[in-house]
Structure formats: C-alpha cells, structure tokens
Amino acid sequence: MKKLYIILALLTLSVTALAQSGRSLYNKYSDLPGMEAVYISPAMFRMMGKIPDVEFQDGNVNFSPIIKSMSGFYLLNATDPKVGAELYAEVKKFIDKGQYELLMEAKDNGEVARIYSMGDEKTVSSLVMLAQEGNETAFISIDGQMDREELENILAQAAAE
C-alpha cells in the first residue's frame, strides 16, 4: 500500500512539474483582463513554413530560417501591475525549476529583461524572454528545434541593425 502512495505522490509531482510550461502559463493568464495574449500553434507554424521567403519587415534580418524551425509560440503581455507581478513570479519559478540557462540579461533603472534558453550545445528546444518595463510584464516562450548558432547569429544580426 505504501508503494501505491509513493507512486501517486510521484505522479502528482511529475504532473505538477510538467504543468509548469509555456502552455500552462498561457492557459492560466491569457483570459485575464488587461492581458495581451498571442498563441501560435504547431499547425500554424507548419503553414508558415510553406510561406515562400518573404520580403522582410523591420530591417534586413532574415528571421525566416529560424522561424521555420519553431513549433509553438506563447506571448503574454500584462498591463495590470498586480497581474504582471504574479506572472513574473510564476515565470521565474518555472525558469528556476526547469533546465534553462540565462542567455542574456539587461537591467536599467529598475527595468529588467532576461532571455533564457533550454537545449543542448547545438539545438535550442525552448527560448524564453521575461521582461518588466514600468507597469508592463512581458513573457515570450518559443518551442522548437532551433539551431543554436543560427539563432544566436540572427539575434546578434538583428541587434546590430
């Protein structure tokens, strides 16, 4: 009987750990008032993959190859400071529990933006950005099989624009 309890406890723990994902956070916060939310499904990414190489917006950086290796996109932008603080704390908890590493951090006058990645040396399977600017809190989570070198080059290229 004790074994059963242990199994159930482990099952609960694993489900709780799994539940801490971009999707669970999106499901929890996306319908709240004052929340801007964008979700792009794997099916939509497959459709985007069929778009012929397009004329690029916002400068000359071609995001197309990296976008085509993505499979899920979640964006939450909270304008309510209370909801934003709650979202920030929950994302931080999710980041700290996961196998994310800090890729970039920028702080200025109390504003902070951090980019985290998860994966191995060659591939990024999850990219997360968490930013707090004034009363706004933004959370972006991107899933996929992105080539790490290509992703870093594209971001550096875009940053140089």
Place this chain on the structure above:
Amino acid sequence: MKTLDEIARLTAEDLERIGSDENIPVPEDLKVSLPKRNPEHAWRIAAAVALLIGIGVSGYLGYREPKDTFDDPYLAYAAVEKAMNKMAGTVQYGAAKVSETELALEKINYWK
C-alpha cells in the same frame, strides 16, 4: 438440517423462498457481525481519489490546446518576427552596455 451439498444445490429462487419463510426459526445463538469499517482506509481511498481528480484537472487545464490567435500565417509570421526583434533589442541593449563598460575600462587603463 441440510447438508452442505444440499445447500450448494439450491437455486437462487430456493434461497429466496427459504429466506422469506417466517416459520423457520432463527437460532437464538446466531450472531452476525459485519466487519467494522476502518476509518483510516476510508481516508486513504478519499486521498487517492482526490489525487487522481487533481491530476486529471491540472492535466486538462495545463495542457488543453489554446486557440490560435491568427488564422492567417502571414500575420502569425509578423507576430513572431516582432517578438524576435524585441529579443534582439534586449541583446542590443546588453551589447551596448558591454561596449560602454569596455570604453570606461580603456579610459581607466589610459590614466593609470
């Protein structure tokens, strides 16, 4: 008194008829006691049920597929591109801070 073989051969109807026959006396020394329920077992069962419900609900709430924000892949593409540019902005800010620091260090080294 019936033998065990005779009792085994009785049908359900026979048993029902015998049971409802009030002429058959109940032995005075007959004691029937149902096993007592262990309250601890009830709690364990309740806890297991609650856990299973919790797992089911959290699983459903956490993993239900959200609705796509865009129907048009071009709009979806533009949204992702905008997000990537926002990330690039953070990288740019970080790089600018590194350059500023490097410049400051160069100045310090110059005056040494």
